[in-house]
Amino acid sequence: MKHSKPLPPEKQKGLLIDTVRCVGCMACFMACKEINSLPNNDDTELNKDTFTVVKRIGGYYVRRLCMHCVNPACVSVCPVAALQKTPEGAVIYDAYRCIGCRYCMMACPFQVPTYEWHGMTPRVRKCFLCYHTRVVKGKPTACAEACPYGATVFGTRGQLLKIARKRILMHPKKYIPHIYGEKELGGTGTLFLAGVRFETFGFRTDFRNEPLPVLTWNVLNRLPDIVVMGGVMLAGVVWIINRRIELSRGQAPVQKVPQDEGSD
Numbered sequence: 001m002k003h004s005k006p007l008p009p010e011k012q013k014g015l016l017i018d019t020v021r022c023v024g025c026m027a028c029f030m031a032c033k034e035i036n037s038l039p040n041n042d043d044t045e046l047n048k049d050t051f052t053v054v055k056r057i058g059g060y061y062v063r064r065l066c067m068h069c070v071n072p073a074c075v076s077v078c079p080v081a082a083l084q085k086t087p088e089g090a091v092i093y094d095a096y097r098c099i100g101c102r103y104c105m106m107a108c109p110f111q112v113p114t115y116e117w118h119g120m121t122p123r124v125r126k127c128f129l130c131y132h133t134r135v136v137k138g139k140p141t142a143c144a145e146a147c148p149y150g151a152t153v154f155g156t157r158g159q160l161l162k163i164a165r166k167r168i169l170m171h172p173k174k175y176i177p178h179i180y181g182e183k184e185l186g187g188t189g190t191l192f193l194a195g196v197r198f199e200t201f202g203f204r205t206d207f208r209n210e211p212l213p214v215l216t217w218n219v220l221n222r223l224p225d226i227v228v229m230g231g232v233m234l235a236g237v238v239w240i241i242n243r244r245i246e247l248s249r250g251q252a253p254v255q256k257v258p259q260d261e262g263s264d
Contacts, residue, residue, distance in 0.1 A: 005087065009070045010158030012089025013135055014189030015144060017063050018167065019201070020174050022054070022151035024061035029054055031146035035133055048116045051127040052143065060194065062201045063152070066091060066112045066127040067181060068189030070157075071211035074104035074113060082124070088136075089157070089189045090129035098124060109185060109204070109212060129189070157189060164193055186211030 006012060032052045033040055043050040052065035072091050075083045082097040083104055104124060105113045116122035130141040139145070144154035153163060161182060168175045180198050181188035184207045192198070198205055 006085050006089065007087050009187055010156065010161075012070070012087075012157050012189060013129065013154065014068055014089055014157045014160055014191065015065075015129075015141065016153040016155070016160040016164055016191045016193065018151045018153070018164075018193045019060045019062050020167075020171075020193060020195045021149050022061040022063070023149060024054055024056060025148065026054055027146040027148060028052060028063065028143035028152050031142040032127070035130055035142035046112060046126070047114045048123075048125040051125070057202070058196060058200045060196070060201070061151075064112075065190060066129070067110050068127075068129055069185060069211070070187040070189065071185075073107040073109060073185075073212035076212070077103040077107040079103070086131060088131070090131040090135060091189075092128050092131050093124055093126070095121070095123045107212070109207065157187070157191075160191055164191060167193060183209045185209070 029052060030040075032038070033050075036051060038051070039049045041049065044053055044055060046053060046064060052063055055062050055064065068089055068091050070089075072083070072085055075085050075091060079101065080097045080099055082094050082099070083091060084094070085091055100115075100122060102113075102115060102124070105111075105115060113124050113126045115124055129135060130139075130143075134141060140154035141152075144152045147153075153160060155163070161179065164179045164182075168177055168179075174195055175193055176195065176197060178194070178198065180192035180194070180203060181190055184205075186209065192203070194201065
């Protein structure tokens, strides 16, 4: 998985989530399940089988999903480039590269990535902005296409910011004058509008406007090179060991075993 330099932030693709317009129809939730071949359930928290949720909070319906940060912390801490920022803006994942260190889960300021704790080759799980299935084909995300109320809108970040500002200007009594994700942590690809302060939804509003990767590298630059290289080498050794175990299991004689009804 190799990508060129990302487009300017205003030209990257993303989503605008308008909590004022959302009626909780769950069309986005179901569309995400279908396009990603995920089990149909009633999850209210992100997990390996659910990439977006819709919660009713304070009289509003609020979605939660990957924020697709302009400068994602998860990408900056991944020692094997399993997570990458595409030129179009989506933060995607290569399961084959992943060594299961879960640094991305610890680094994400929005606590979005989840993990398949069970299984032979567990993966990190999150929204990938329908990158391979729709965006690269010139289509909007499944959730945006399914929304009948304009509560989830797909477009370039520049377009989405214009739409958000226009809605605030046209309906100042319905919206607070704050586009969440416009500046937080250097900006995100998933933007939010609301009629109440974002703290009401449990959103953190104490973030700096400086991207987290900048802070990360400022710290790493103060560490001896051997510490950083040692971490990368250790990650590589773990990956090699895991892959050898996986291959050896694949070469072993096939035996029929009872199917565990509780397995994934």
